[in-house]
Amino acid sequence: YFMSREIESSIAAKDEERRKLQLAVTKLQALEQQQKQYIGNISHEFKTPLTSIKAYVDLLNMYDDDPKLLSEAKTNIAKETERLYEMVDKVLQLTALEKYDFESQAELLEVSEVLRDICGRMNGKAERFGLTITLEAEPAHIWIDRESFMHIFINLIDNAIKYNVPDGAVNLHSEVHGEQVEITVSDTGIGIPAEARDKIFEPFYTVNRDRARASGGTGLGLSLVRNLVEKQGGSIVLLETEGTGSAFRLSFPLVN
Numbered sequence: 001y002f003m004s005r006e007i008e009s010s011i012a013a014k015d016e017e018r019r020k021l022q023l024a025v026t027k028l029q030a031l032e033q034q035q036k037q038y039i040g041n042i043s044h045e046f047k048t049p050l051t052s053i054k055a056y057v058d059l060l061n062m063y064d065d066d067p068k069l070l071s072e073a074k075t076n077i078a079k080e081t082e083r084l085y086e087m088v089d090k091v092l093q094l095t096a097l098e099k100y101d102f103e104s105q106a107e108l109l110e111v112s113e114v115l116r117d118i119c120g121r122m123n124g125k126a127e128r129f130g131l132t133i134t135l136e137a138e139p140a141h142i143w144i145d146r147e148s149f150m151h152i153f154i155n156l157i158d159n160a161i162k163y164n165v166p167d168g169a170v171n172l173h174s175e176v177h178g179e180q181v182e183i184t185v186s187d188t189g190i191g192i193p194a195e196a197r198d199k200i201f202e203p204f205y206t207v208n209r210d211r212a213r214a215s216g217g218t219g220l221g222l223s224l225v226r227n228l229v230e231k232q233g234g235s236i237v238l239l240e241t242e243g244t245g246s247a248f249r250l251s252f253p254l255v256n
């Protein structure tokens with residue numbers, strides 16, 4: 001009645017195999033669920049501007065000699081079309097990421113130099129909103145695709161401007177920590193409520209739909225940013241900020 005050691009260990013191995021398989025199945029199921037939800041979200045998000053465009057077209061068909069309606073329809077159809085365009089563009093970018101060959105596009109970048117360039121490009125927009133951008137960065141070299149690096153920070157700074165308050169600021173800080181460079185993008189804006197922290201990187205998530213829509217937001221920016229960062233060996237977190245504003249911290253491995 002005693003099991004031999006061999007049988008015992010072979011049973012243990014089988015159990016372990018079964019456990020791993022079960023884990024893989026669970027993961028796949030979660031992935032499938034996520035994908036279904038993503039498609040559901042896309043359809044829903046596309047439907048809203050389309051409904052508005054359709055309503056205006058129907059109205060114009062009925063009252064095509066009303067100049068007030070005509071001008072209102074023109075403005076709204078243009079706005080909603082632009083929004084749809086932005087969304088399709090971002091969805092395509094997200095899809096393209098899956099097959100983008102980051103490895104072959106990567107080059108040696110000096111972080112402080114590129115950040116200075118990015119801030120220079122965003123200064124005009126910040127000024128129009130009555131905001132200032134500051135940058136404090138020490139030299140650091142990383143191996144990364146320049147275009148995605150720029151895209152990441154342009155997106156984050158763009159949000160820091162969009163969700164700011166008059167006379168506010170956007171601050172960039174970059175320093176070397178061990179084998180990593182840590183770059184923080186912080187702002188003095190409206191901040192992100194605690195209950196939204198976990199969802200902020202999900203596609204189509206917006207804290208305040210009206211404010212996001214008014215500033216042309218799609219809720220896809222941060223999910224694109226996180227994808228770009230993680231695909232290239234980096235990480236991004238939303239820091240806990242005291243008082244006002246938000247802060248995102250990104251880390252990338254240094255090249256020595």
Ligand code: ADP
Nearest residue numbers: 159160163191206207212217218219220221222
């Ligand atoms: P959006 O296109 O709506 O800006 P994002 O994916 O870039 O989409 O951001 C998702 C949501 O996160 C935004 O709608 C906004 O509610 C919130 N958010 C992002 N960045 C900031 C920020 N710097 N300050 C406050 N809220 C922010």
